[in-house]
Structures are given as C-alpha cells and as structure tokens.
Amino acid sequence: MLSAEAKRKLAAVVGPQGYLDQPEDLLLYEYDGGVDKARPEMVVFPRSTEDVVAIVRISKEYGFPIVGRGAGTGLSGGAIPRMGGVIIGFSRMNRILEIDLANERAVVQPGVVNLDLTVAVQGDQYFFAPDPSSQKACTLGGNVAENAGGPHTLAYGVTTNHVLGLEFVTPDGEVFTTGGKEADLPGYDLTGLLTGSEGTMVLVTKVVVRLMRQPEMVKTLLAIYNSTDDCANTVAEITARAITPVAVEMLDGVMLRMVEEATHAGFPLDAAAVLLIELEGLSEAVLEQVEQIREVCLACQAREVRVAKNAEERDLLWKGRKNAFGAVGRVSPTYYVQDGVVPRTQIAPTLRFIGQTGAKYGLTISNIFHAGDGNMHPIILFDPRQPGDLEKAQRAGEEILDYCISVGGSITGEHGVGMEKTELMPHLFTEETLAMMRRFKELFDPEGRLNPGKMLPTGRGCLEIRQPALGPSSIVY
Amino acid sequence: MLPPQTVSPDSPEEFAAALRAASDQRRTIALFGRGTKHRMAGAVPAAEVNLSTARLTRVLQYEPRDLTLSVEAGIRFAEVDQLLGEHRQMLPLDPPFAGEATVGGVLASNTCGPRRRLYGTARDLTIGMKFATLEGKLIQSGGMVVKNVAGLDMAKLLIGSFGTLGAIVVANFKVLPRPQVERHFLLSFDLAADARAARDRVLRSVLQPQSLDLLNPAAAARMGKSGFLLSIQAGGNRAVVDRYQRELAALGPLSEVDPNWTARLREFTPAFLEEHPEGAVVRLCSTLETAPALLESPAPAVIRAGSGVAYLYFAEASAAAAVLSQPKAILEFSPTSRSFTAELWPSPGADFEIMQRVKRMLDPHHLLNRGRLFGRT
Ligand SMILES: Cc1cc2nc3c(=O)[nH]c(=O)nc-3n(C[C@H](O)[C@H](O)[C@H](O)COP(=O)(O)OP(=O)(O)OC[C@H]3O[C@@H](n4cnc5c(N)ncnc54)[C@H](O)[C@@H]3O)c2cc1C
Numbered sequence: 001m002l003s004a005e006a007k008r009k010l011a012a013v014v015g016p017q018g019y020l021d022q023p024e025d026l027l028l029y030e031y032d033g034g035v036d037k038a039r040p041e042m043v044v045f046p047r048s049t050e051d052v053v054a055i056v057r058i059s060k061e062y063g064f065p066i067v068g069r070g071a072g073t074g075l076s077g078g079a080i081p082r083m084g085g086v087i088i089g090f091s092r093m094n095r096i097l098e099i100d101l102a103n104e105r106a107v108v109q110p111g112v113v114n115l116d117l118t119v120a121v122q123g124d125q126y127f128f129a130p131d132p133s134s135q136k137a138c139t140l141g142g143n144v145a146e147n148a149g150g151p152h153t154l155a156y157g158v159t160t161n162h163v164l165g166l167e168f169v170t171p172d173g174e175v176f177t178t179g180g181k182e183a184d185l186p187g188y189d190l191t192g193l194l195t196g197s198e199g200t201m202v203l204v205t206k207v208v209v210r211l212m213r214q215p216e217m218v219k220t221l222l223a224i225y226n227s228t229d230d231c232a233n234t235v236a237e238i239t240a241r242a243i244t245p246v247a248v249e250m251l252d253g254v255m256l257r258m259v260e261e262a263t264h265a266g267f268p269l270d271a272a273a274v275l276l277i278e279l280e281g282l283s284e285a286v287l288e289q290v291e292q293i294r295e296v297c298l299a300c301q302a303r304e305v306r307v308a309k310n311a312e313e314r315d316l317l318w319k320g321r322k323n324a325f326g327a328v329g330r331v332s333p334t335y336y337v338q339d340g341v342v343p344r345t346q347i348a349p350t351l352r353f354i355g356q357t358g359a360k361y362g363l364t365i366s367n368i369f370h371a372g373d374g375n376m377h378p379i380i381l382f383d384p385r386q387p388g389d390l391e392k393a394q395r396a397g398e399e400i401l402d403y404c405i406s407v408g409g410s411i412t413g414e415h416g417v418g419m420e421k422t423e424l425m426p427h428l429f430t431e432e433t434l435a436m437m438r439r440f441k442e443l444f445d446p447e448g449r450l451n452p453g454k455m456l457p458t459g460r461g462c463l464e465i466r467q468p469a470l471g472p473s474s475i476v477y
Numbered sequence: 478m479l480p481p482q483t484v485s486p487d488s489p490e491e492f493a494a495a496l497r498a499a500s501d502q503r504r505t506i507a508l509f510g511r512g513t514k515h516r517m518a519g520a521v522p523a524a525e526v527n528l529s530t531a532r533l534t535r536v537l538q539y540e541p542r543d544l545t546l547s548v549e550a551g552i553r554f555a556e557v558d559q560l561l562g563e564h565r566q567m568l569p570l571d572p573p574f575a576g577e578a579t580v581g582g583v584l585a586s587n588t589c590g591p592r593r594r595l596y597g598t599a600r601d602l603t604i605g606m607k608f609a610t611l612e613g614k615l616i617q618s619g620g621m622v623v624k625n626v627a628g629l630d631m632a633k634l635l636i637g638s639f640g641t642l643g644a645i646v647v648a649n650f651k652v653l654p655r656p657q658v659e660r661h662f663l664l665s666f667d668l669a670a671d672a673r674a675a676r677d678r679v680l681r682s683v684l685q686p687q688s689l690d691l692l693n694p695a696a697a698a699r700m701g702k703s704g705f706l707l708s709i710q711a712g713g714n715r716a717v718v719d720r721y722q723r724e725l726a727a728l729g730p731l732s733e734v735d736p737n738w739t740a741r742l743r744e745f746t747p748a749f750l751e752e753h754p755e756g757a758v759v760r761l762c763s764t765l766e767t768a769p770a771l772l773e774s775p776a777p778a779v780i781r782a783g784s785g786v787a788y789l790y791f792a793e794a795s796a797a798a799a800v801l802s803q804p805k806a807i808l809e810f811s812p813t814s815r816s817f818t819a820e821l822w823p824s825p826g827a828d829f830e831i832m833q834r835v836k837r838m839l840d841p842h843h844l845l846n847r848g849r850l851f852g853r854t
Contacts (some may be wrong), residue, residue: 103764103785104680147626158624160633161601178828182762183784184587184598186822186851188642188809188832192600192633196626216683240542242565242654282683284716341622343543373624374543413624421627428627432614437629443838455628 002041002086005415006062010044010086013054016056018092027424029069035336036077036419040067040087047092049167049175050206054205055088059449066171067451068199070111070139073132074146075337076418078198082453088203090141096120097206103163104211105181110141110204114148126211129156132414133322140374141204144241147196151321151413154372155246155280156212158414160195167206168194181208190277193440198416200451201444217279219290220308220317223275224268228252228355231273232348234300235371238277239344243292247278248372248469249321252351253326255366261395262327265320266313271303275371276321325379326367332364332381338394340404341413344374353403354378361392376404391463402427417455425457479512483527487617489549489607489646492533496644497613498620502723505844507609508640510551510579514586516750516810518639519821519852530581533646538621541566545561545604545621547649550581565655569596569687571743581645587637590682590743591688591710594783596764597654599636605649606632608642611840623651633834639849656712659687661738662722664729665704669772670695675728676782679709684724686711690784691769696790699749700741705772707782710739743815745779749790750810757794757817758810759801761787774800794819809852822851829853830837 011019020026020043028041035136039066046052059066065085074081081087101124106117114135117128131150132138138148144166149158156162165179179191194202225231235248247367251259252273260267267274275297279289292303308314328335342350351367354376358365369377378400382393400410411417411424425434438456442448486492499506507524511531515521527574530551537547541564548557555576561567571590584606589598596602605619608631618632635645666672672691679689688710689814697706708731711721725731742750746758761771764785771778777790791797794812801808801823808821825832836843836854847854 032754102766105764147630153624157601158598158626160630161597176831177826177827178831180805181764182786182805184760184786185762185805185826186637186639187825187829187853188638189600189633189636190828190831190835192630192636196630213681213683213685215685236542239544239724244654281685281715282713282720284720285713288714288716341624342542343545343622345540345542370624374622375624391577403774408620409622410620410625410627412627413622414626416626417628425628428620429614429617433617433628434630436610436616439838440629443834457519 002064003062003076006058006064007042009058010042010055013051013058014044014046018047029072030080032072032074032077032079034075034077034418034420036080038080039086040081041084043087043089045089045092049169052088052203053173053175053207054171056169059086060171060173063447063449065449068141068145068203070142071113071137073134073138074142074418075339075415075422078416078418078454080147080419082419090139093205100181101211103181103321105208107206107208108140109206110139110144114138114140114143121211122214125214127214128209129153129162129212132157133324140207140209144195144204144207145197145199146414146416149370149375150371151247151249154248154370155244160192162205162210162455163191164210165208166191166194166204168202168204171200171447171450179208198418198451198455200441200454203450209305217281217283217286218314219279219286219370220314221277221293222306222310222317223277223302223304224271224304225273226271227301228351229348230301231275232351232371233299234275234302235347236345237300237427238293239294241296241411243289243296245277245289245293245372246280247276249276250274250369250371251276251321252325252367254364255324255368258327258331258366259320259324262330263320263323265316267320276317321368328366328379328381334382334384336380336382337399338376338378338380338397338400339412339415340375340376340401340409342376342404342407342409344477346407346409347371347374350376350403350407354400357396357399361396363392363396365396370413373413374409398424399420412426419454422455422457452469479509479529479674480507480523483509483529485529485532489533489534489609492528492530492644492646493609493615495528496611500842500844503842503844505847508644510582511553511577513574513577514582514592517586518809518812518850519848520811521526521846521848524847528644530579530644532543536560537647545623545649546652547605547621547681548580549647550558550645551579554578554580554583561652567655568602568650568652570599570602573744573746575743580648580729584636584645584648585638586853589737590692591690591708591739591781593781594689595685595687600633600747602650603632603636603648604651606645607647608635609646611643611844616643620647621649630765635763640846641836641850641854642845657714658718659710659712659736660718660721661734661736662709662711662725663702663732663734664707664709664725665702665732666729666753667704668774669705669769671729672707672772673769676769678728680783682724684721686721688739691772691780691782693772693774693778695775696779699745699777708738708742742779743748746788746810753792755794755814755815757791757797757812759789759791759797760807760809761789761800761803761818762805763787820852825853
C-alpha cells in the first residue's frame with residue numbers, strides 16, 4: 001500500500017495537474033492493449049528527467065513498485081502494475097528535442113508518439129523506420145522497451161536497429177547516458193541490452209534514433225488467393241527468388257471480412273487470404289520487382305494481383321491493415337492476440353495448425369500478420385461471458401506458441417513477454433539462460449521495484465484473463 | 478599467432494567446461510579464435526590458460542529458403558562467405574582479416590567494413606547466440622528467426638566485448654540475397670571540400686549505395702590512387718547500377734574499379750599493420766557531419782562516410798596522441814612492442830561504471846582477457 005506520506009511527496013514532485021489518484025481515473029490505467037488487468041494506486045506524469053529521478057527516489061524510500069507507461073498500447077501487459085504501486089506515465093515528456101538531418105539522427109523524449117516523429121521529418125524526405133501498426137498512438141519509450149517492429153521492419157529492421165543511444169534512470173535513481181549519435185562507440189553495448197528489456201531494468205528518459213531517407217518509389221500490391229496454403233507458400237517463394245519487398249503482410253479470410261466491413265478498403269470478401277506487399281527503392285528496382293512479384297503470386301495460384309494506382313489506393317489498403325484490430329473489436333467483444341514467430345518456410349503448416357487448434361476448441365481464430373518475417377498474429381476471438389471460454393482461448397494460444405517453438409521459432413516477435421507469456425519462457429530457454437537474464441535484471445534493479453512480475457517466469461500460473469482491453473470504442477488505428 | 482599450449486575444445490559444452498575448470502582454479506584465461514587480431518583493443522598479457530574456438534567449426538543449420546544461418550564460433554568467416562556464395566547469399570559484414578578471422582572473433586571485436594552503410598553491423602545481422610560463461614554455463618540469446626523479442630538481448634553485450642565477458646560459441650545470422658550486379662565506383666577530387674560535398678549529395682539523394690567511404694590522399698596513395706576519394710559500391714539489377722554510374726558521374730570525375738578494390742579497402746588495416754609493426758590505428762566514432770574534417774589529416778584516413786566511423790593510420794604510434802585526445806577516439810590497434818604504454822581508451826563515458834558492474838557480474842575475479850577492451854578491463 002502506498003502511504004499517504006509517499007503520495008504527498010509524489011504529488012509535490014509533479015504538481016497538482018501531474019497525477020491521478022481517484023478510483024475512476026485509475027480505472028483507465030489498469031489495462032493496456034492486452035488482456036490482463038491490475039490497478040495502480042497512483043499515476044504520476046513527470047515533465048523531466050529530474051522529475052523521474054525524484055519519483056524513483058521516493059519509490060526507493062518507501063519501497064513501492066513503479067511501472068513506466070507510454071500510450072498503453074502494449075499487447076502483453078507490459079505497462080500493467082502487476083504488483084500494484086505507481087505508474088509513471090510519460091505523456092508529458094513528449095518533445096522532439098532535436099532533429100539533426102545532417103547526421104540522420106533525432107533526439108526525442110520517451111513520450112513522443114511514433115508517427116509524430118516521421119511527420120516531423122517527412123517534409124524533408126526522411127522517416128523513422130519502425131512503424132508498428134499502432135504508430136498513431138504508441139510512444140518511442142514503449143517502442144524501445146518492447147523493441148517494437150511493424151510491417152516495414154522486414155526491410156529496415158526493428159527498433160533496436162534504429163536506436164543509437166539512451167538516457168535512462170535506474171531504479172536507484174541514478175541517471176546515465178549510453179551510446180549517442182555516433183555508431184560503434186567502444187565498450188559494452190548497453191543501448192542494445194536495454195532496448196527490448198520491457199521496462200524492467202531502467203526507465204528511458206531520452207532516445208537517440210536513426211532517421212532514414214525516403215525511397216524514390218513505393219508500390220503496393222494486393223494478391224488475392226482462394227487457398228491459404230497458396231498464399232503462405234508465396235511468402236517462402238518470394239524469399240527463395242531473392243526478391244526483397246519492404247513489407248509482406250497476410251490477412252486470412254476471416255480477417256478480410258471483418259476489415260472490409262469496418263473500413264471498406266476494397267478487400268475481396270470471398271477470398272481465402274490476401275497478401276499486401278510493398279516494394280520501395282529506386283524506380284528501376286521497384287518496377288522490375290513489381291513484375292517479379294506478380295509472377296511469383298500467379299505461379300503460386302493467386303487468382304488476382306492488383307497494384308495500387310496511386311497514393312490514395314495505397315493508403316486505403318494500408319488503412320485496412322492498420323485498422324484491423326479495431327475491426328475485430330466490432331465483431332467480438334474480446335480477443336486475444338498472439339505473436340509467435342516461425343521460419344518463413346513454416347508459415348503454411350503453422351496456419352494449418354492454428355486452424356486445427358481453433359476447431360479443436362470451437363474458437364474462431366483469424367490471422368493478420370507480418371508474413372515476410374514469419375511473425376504470426378493469430379487473433380483468438382472469445383466471449384468472456386461464456387464459462388470456460390477464456391481458459392480455452394488461453395490454452396489455444398499456448399498450444400500455438402508451443403507449435404511455433406517446435407518448428408524453430410519464438411513466442412514473441414514484437415509484443416514482448418510482458419506478464420502474459422512469462423510462464424512460457426522456460427519452453428524456449430534453458431534454466432541457466434533464464435537465471436542469467438534474472439541476474440541482469442537484478443544488476444539494474446536489485447530490489448525488484450521496477451515493473452515486477454514481467455518478462456521472466458514468476459513460478460505462478462497465468463493470471464486470469466478478465467476483460468476486453470481494446471473494445472470497439474477504444475482508439476481506432 | 479596462438480600462444481603455445483592453447484587448448485581448443487571440440488564442442489560448445491567442452492568449451493564451457495574448460496572455462497569453468499580454469500575459473501575454479503582462479504587461473505587467468507586468454508580467449509582466441511585464430512588470433513588474427515592480437516594487436517586489437519589491447520594486448521592480452523600471457524595468461525595461465527589459453528583457449529581457442531578454432532575447433533568449433535561446424536555449420537549447425539543453414540536454410541537458404543529461410544535466409545538464416547547458424548554456425549559455431551570458430552568457423553572462418555571466409556568459409557561462411559563461400560558457403561553463402563554458393564547459394565547467391567551473403568553476410569555483408571566485410572570484416573578485415575577476412576581470410577583467417579573466425580566468426581566468433583568478428584563478433585567479439587565487432588569488426589565490419591564498407592558495406593555497413595546499407596546492411597548495418599554485427600548488432601544488426603546477428604539473430605541469436607550461445608555464449609559460455611566462467612561458471613561453465615551455456616547461455617542462449619535470441620534464436621533462429623529474424624524477428625524475436627523473447628527475453629533480454631544479451632548477444633548485444635557480447636558483440637564488441639572482446640572476450641571479456643564470456644566466450645561466444647555459436648552465432649546465428651540473418652543472411653541476404655546477393656544483388657544481381659555489384660559495381661564499384663570512385664570519384665576523385667583535388668579538394669577535401671569537394672569530396673565531402675559529393676558525399677553529402679549522395680546522402681541526400683534517393684540512392685542507397687552499399688558503401689560510402691572517403692579516403693584522404695595519404696590513404697588513396699596506399700591504394701595506388703591519388704586525390705581525395707569517394708568510394709562507392711552499388712548493388713541491384715543492371716538498370717539500377719547503370720543509374721548509379723550516371724548519377725555519380727554528375728558529381729565529379731568518376732572511374733570504375735574492379736571488385737578487388739573493396740576487398741583491398743576491407744583489408745586496409747591488416748595491410749597497414751603488417752607493414753608497420755610499430756604503427757597504430759585510431760578509430761574515431763564521429764558523426765556524418767564531423768567525420769569528413771579528418772580528411773585533412775596528414776596520416777592516412779579512411780572514413781566510413783555513411784556512418785561517421787573513421788580510421789586513422791600512424792606509422793609511429795606516438796603520432797597518434799593528438800587524435801586520441803578527442804573524446805570518442807580509441808587506439809584500436811597497437812604497436813607490437815610491449816614498451817608501448819599509451820591509454821588506448823582515454824575517455825570512456827559515465828556509463829563505463831555500468832559496464833564495470835556487468836564485467837564484475839560475469840567475471841568477478843577478473844580472469845578473462847585481461848587488458849582487453851582497450852586496456853580497461
Ligand atoms: C492495434 C495495435 C497494433 C499494434 N501493432 C504493433 C506492431 O505492428 N508492432 C509492434 O511491435 N507492436 C504493435 N503493437 C503493440 C504496441 O503498440 C507496441 O508494443 C508499442 O511499442 C507500445 O508502446 P506504448 O507507448 O503504448 O507502450 P506501453 O504499452 O505504455 O508500454 C509498453 C512497455 O514499455 C514500458 N515503457 C513505456 N515507456 C517507458 C519508458 N520511458 N522507459 C521504460 N519503459 C517504458 C512499459 O513499462 C511497458 O513495459 C500494437 C498494438 C495495438 C493495440
């Protein structure tokens with residue numbers, strides 16, 4: 001329990017407009033984009049690194065847990081205060097501190113929204129490459145913590161490939177900077193270790209990122225299939241033919257129909273699956289690859305290949321893709337997204353396994369995912385009011401992830417382990433490996449005050465899935 | 478290049494056991510691949526136990542259709558390169574000492590070369606790793622898929638750690654298809670400012686060259702050329718590469734060089750060191766904006782002008798002092814003579830304190846590769 005004295009001290013740091021402690025406000029912070037829930041005792045909104053240090057020191061003095069939070073779009077319960085305590089919301093630390101195009105860098109506070117960074121530099125023909133589908137809402141701090149990906153990370157890499165330096169506050173209240181605008185600084189790559197540490201080791205207060213030059217030409221294709229297998233095989237075939245699209249996204253029939261109803265993006269309602277493929281680069285390369293892709297798709301029995309004629313058509317296709325989760329929310333009150341990864345050649349059998357698993361449990365599972373790098377996103381629809389349904393959804397999810405592991409994959413490609421998959425970590429890593437990760441966690445957070453109960457096995461079973469997180473009325477992506 | 482009595486275990490498990498045995502007896506340990514980089518990052522003084530990965534040479538998994546590769550750390554980079562080449566694929570790290578260097582050594586030293594502009598470095602291409610600790614444990618990081626955020630990315634710490642934390646025994650990579658055509662161009666200028674301006678125009682253009690290096694006349698001379706050079710490697714289909722030729726020609730006097738050029742550029746450092754046993758190489762981690770100023774250096778300068786990392790070459794190590802006093806400089810390669818005592822990494826940042834905590838956690842008795850990490854461990 002947070003003492004009244006600690007609360008007073010926290011309030012003094014952030015000011016009367018800088019915190020929430022009323023039950024009706026705290027309710028909004030008990031979930032993120034995932035399915036788990038736990039209520040914070042207070043939410044504080046620092047404005048500066050100094051505020052963060054002061055908050056962390058109070059946490060140390062009184063011994064309560066702290067959890068960083070960006071936009072709360074995380075899908076693995078990362079920003080949920082599993083053990084109670086105080087949420088540190090970074091929404092007021094949302095300034096782009098520096099745009100340095102000559103050096104292809106930007107320096108930002110953690111609360112900057114992902115898309116805002118690209119918007120700030122696109123007039124100069126630059127962009128920030130990691131583009132999670134949630135990019136209109138999610139923050140750079142959250143991206144760093146989760147090592148977020150997105151459709152275009154197939155070609156450009158994930159967040160860690162674009163983060164060169166960090167300023168961070170340790171759970172002891174020390175401030176450090178590591179890395180910087182320069183590449184290859186000598187010493188251990190702490191930036192690389194901390195990126196993807198899921199907010200369990202440090203609180204990030206500043207990020208140095210890489211900016212990239214926009215490509216000359218972009219072409220977007222929609223390939224339409226009557227068979228999911230053919231669609232999945234196309235992905236492997238594209239790789240085999242050494243064609244290098246920047247994005248290959250797959251939507252299955254269930255998903256297509258939900259998306260089309262919600263967005264009218266022009267997806268065919270009767271197809272078994274589609275691929276959304278994007279090519280970027282010099283015009284000479286892109287135009288050739290458009291033809292190569294068409295050829296591969298047709299060779300893999302695509303019934304039709306459409307090329308977006310202009311930016312409007314392209315935006316519409318992407319709107320369909322990026323609004324997908326909102327579309328699901330219209331159809332099912334509750335859903336559960338998994339994030340397993342498989343080698344690209346295993347996509348077809350993995351989809352078959354997912355289908356069988358859905359049938360076995362009597363659950364609808366739809367798929368919309370980053371097929372180009374084998375990052376599956378089975379979306380398991382269920383009704384929490386039906387007794388036993390959520391347990392079934394959970395079990396189905398676990399079986400799918402175990403299948404991903406069995407074909408040489410992983411349990412999470414971009415959403416993180418969070419509090420959702422902690423108990424699956426031993427399926428992927430040896431005890432020695434998990435012990436080593438725990439030692440790193442303890443090196444930074446010996447008292448276990450920062451985001452406890454995440455990423456590493458807790459020895460307890462998964463918490464109950466209780467509530468829908470992203471309902472129809474939540475932010476639409 | 479390896480000290481006498483070097484032990485080369487046959488498997489990752491045996492390697493871990495050997496580390497543990499040495500550690501249990503509190504013996505100092507020197508780790509090697511094939512010993513190509515003994516002048517890099519500080520010489521390791523004679524250790525009580527010498528361990529080499531030279532017999533960990535298996536290819537564990539190579540799935541061309543998945544574009545992934547898993548190898549033991551002692552395999553030579555050149556062998557990997559050849560294997561991938563047979564499938565028209567590549568791991569474009571371009572490390573120096575490529576003929577003999579082991580994959581583990583390339584990672585531990587985080588060496589790379591010209592094509593980093595487009596493809597990144599080891600931290601971008603490594604998707605998984607197994608490393609052995611002094612406690613005899615084999616620790617996994619990542620896996621065999623190109624996208625994976627399960628657990629801590631500990632591999633990042635081992636990359637560039639110069640064997641001061643543990644021994645890399647297995648490495649997994651994402652590999653890439655080789656472009657249909659690759660060509661190598663040189664723009665040569667009388668003035669540094671013009672070379673720089675040409676570089677700036679390439680950076681601001683839609684071109685995405687694989688490499689972008691600046692050489693000053695002293696470095697150009699070592700490559701048999703003259704003037705300030707902008708060296709560019711481009712890949713793609715024929716039309717794309719032809720376009721590079723056209724657009725680059727508009728920037729200045731253009732010539733084309735044979736593929737051997739990049740190999741020689743990659744091996745610039747080894748060639749220099751061989752000629753200059755008492756010479757030294759300084760690496761300056763700089764920015765795109767500030768790096769070109771180093772073209773004015775009288776000493777040979779090779780600048781990875783698409784990343785800001787610069788290499789300066791000194792026939793006499795003592796002449797390196799001035800450059801070394803810059804904040805983000807290190808003496809990357811030292812003279813062979815032991816009498817050389819300059820600070821190799823004069824100004825580590827404040828985060829060095831955390832690095833020391835990491836070091837103490839993994840090597841509390843300070844047994845591993847003493848003196849490495851630029852004399853700081
Ligand atoms: C519709 C939808 C689509 C999505 N698509 C993608 C996708 O394509 N790719 C992808 O990778 N993810 C995707 N996500 C997941 C999510 O958007 C990302 O994980 C994102 O990076 C989370 O950012 P956030 O600001 O919302 O972070 P939060 O959810 O607020 O927090 C996530 C984690 O970051 C930590 N954290 C936040 N700020 C800090 C800080 N300053 N310092 C330390 N730790 C911090 C939190 O403690 C928590 O552990 C999607 C989510 C939704 C809802």
